[in-house]
Amino acid sequence: MESSDKLIRLDDMDNVLIARCDIKKGERILIENKEIEMKTDVKLGFKVASKAIIPEEKIIKFRTPIGSATMPVEIGDVVHVHNMKSDYSPTYTIQNQNEYEGH
Amino acid sequence: MKDIEWKGYARKDGSKGIRNVLLVVYLVECAHHVSSEIASGFNKNEVQVIGFGGCYPNSHADKVMRRLCTHPNVGGALLVSLGCESFNRFKLAKTIEETGRPVSTLVIQEEGGTSKAIARGTEWVRSALHQLQNTPSVKMGVKDLVIGTICGGSDATSGISGNPAVGLTFDRLVEEKAITIFEETGEMIGFEDHIASRAKTKALGNELRKSIQKAARYYTIMGHASFAPGNADGGLSTIEEKSLGAYSKGGKSEIAGLLKPGDIPTQPGLYLLDVVPDGEPRFGFPNINDNAEISELMACGSHIILFVTGRGSVVGSPIAPVIKICSNPDTYERMEEDMDINAGKVISGELNLKESSNEIISAILSTAAGNKTASEALGHQEFVLLYKSFQPAGPSCLP
Structure with a gap:
């Protein structure tokens, strides 16, 4: 299992990593031995793709599917309600949070 | 952890509590204010308010209220009724009494309104708190x-x-x-x-x-x-x-x-x-x-x-x-x-x-x-109890 100062890998099977702290847009982070420049700010506890994910592919955290991608996700992208959805019931948010920006 | 013991409160029904709370219980929202006013004259950790807001009967609410009023951490209860709600105050009072806890029922309509009910309730709480001071203590451990x-x-x-x-x-x-x-x-x-x-x-x-x-x-x-x-x-x-x-x-x-x-x-x-x-x-x-x-x-x-x-x-x-x-x-x-x-x-x-x-x-x-x-x-005592309906748990649900 790889964990860095900034990202935690919870399980070898996961395709997302968890931010251990807030990460700034433009920071360069090592993910799967690739240096990736963050496209957005990432808040503590949020998920970051550890590989490219295609639409409808399951998002895996703690070796468990937690939903599916709704659009192509690149390595280092934040994975959240703007690019994934529940396979059970829709997620309710107050604003229409179509984008991760604005948090 | 095995050897750690502390003194808890021994209830006559055999249960052991870690707090000795006197409850003021409103049996319909209409009795909530009177209940809060009664409790406000006392230490928040000693006298606490819970209740059920609904005017119509519900067996889930009945059961939860019976359990809460006879909870191991509870030493006694004052039930506050408006008088015309359908909550069965007689059954609740009887359940509490049977566990050996002090209980009294205050009916606002019979007392003659808000102020008289608050005065009577306050008086009862004061005497019940006195009684609670004599609650016997009992050794407790993690297994309890x-x-x-x-x-x-x-x-x-x-x-x-x-x-x-x-x-x-x-x-x-x-x-x-x-x-x-x-x-x-x-x-x-x-x-x-x-x-x-x-x-x-x-x-x-x-x-x-x-x-x-x-x-x-x-x-x-x-x-x-x-x-x-x-x-x-x-x-x-x-x-x-x-x-x-x-x-x-x-x-x-x-x-x-x-x-x-x-x-x-x-x-x-x-x-x-x-x-x-x-x-x-x-x-x-x-x-x-x-x-x-x-x-x-x-x-x-x-x-x-x-x-x-x-x-x-x-x-x-x-x-x-x-x-x-x-x-x-x-x-x-x-x-x-x-x-x-x-x-x-x-x-x-x-x-x-x-x-x-x-x-x-x-x-x-x-x-x-x-x-x-x-x-x-900090004095937080948020409490919510609402209408629900349940079937009893099946025979294979409990060991």
Whole structure:
């Protein structure tokens, strides 16, 4: 299992990593031995793709599917309600949070 | 933990409490103000208000109220009735009396209105408190405790630090022969088979599976799951992801039984509380907020509630002290006065899960011995009890 100062890998099977702290847009982070420049700010506890994910592919955290991608996700992208959805019931948010920006 | 003992309160019905609370209980919302006014003249930790707002009868509310008024942490109760509501005050008073606790019923319409009722109620509470001072003490240990857990104001850190730390704590409490209760079957949707496989018996496994399927159906009809907008702001994307975190707070023990609100387990072990009503949805959401869940955990006998929060809940409860475990190190820093434990240290790397669980166990023992939790010290006593309908738990649900 790889964990860095900034990202935690919870399980070898996961395709997302968890931010251990807030990460700034433009920071360069090592993910799967690739240096990736963050496209957005990432808040503590949020998920970051550890590989490219295609639409409808399951998002895996703690070796468990937690939903599916709704659009192509690149390595280092934040994975959240703007690019994934529940396979059970829709997620309710107050604003229409179509984008991760604005948090 | 085995050798640690403290002095608790011995009840005549044989139960052992860690608090000696006198309840003022409104039996309909119309009696709420009078109840609050009566309690306001006394120490908030000694005299606490709970109640049921509805005017129409409900057997779930009846059962929960009976359990709460005879809870091990409760020494006695003043029932406050307007006079025309349909809550069966006679039956409740009789139940309390039979456990040897002091009880009195105040009917506002018979007393002649607000002021007279407040005066009479205040007088009774004063004399009952005097009586409670003579409650005999009894030695208690971890094996005498019932510990419930919920998570509220969850974010993505809850499932990584706070909930697994509570899960580990639960495993250790079960080893010490305590009773532990986790709940919210709506947050186990997707884990039916896994949970069923952890049941003590195959028949119980089937009941556990059915309870989660029931929750899935109920939430589908309600239109959205147990997921608040704050959960998404905190990095949780879906109900599955929230469930994954919530599930971990039950630990890894074999599941000994499935409870409905008000069922009190007698054998040590880990229990799942089914909070979702049976039958067709009739009264709305299974639990409208965290305090509704706390009421039901207490109705199953919980002495203490372990409450994991990431976003930062501030709530407490009457009757059972709430230990607030903050899973997010940033939230802890911002809201330290409301928190008892900083499980965020697991994320920042200061502690591992075992060490965090040690801190939770210390807090449980200290709270059981009488020390106030953060929410007790701040006076939080949020309470919610609503209409629900349940069928009794099946024969394979309890050991």
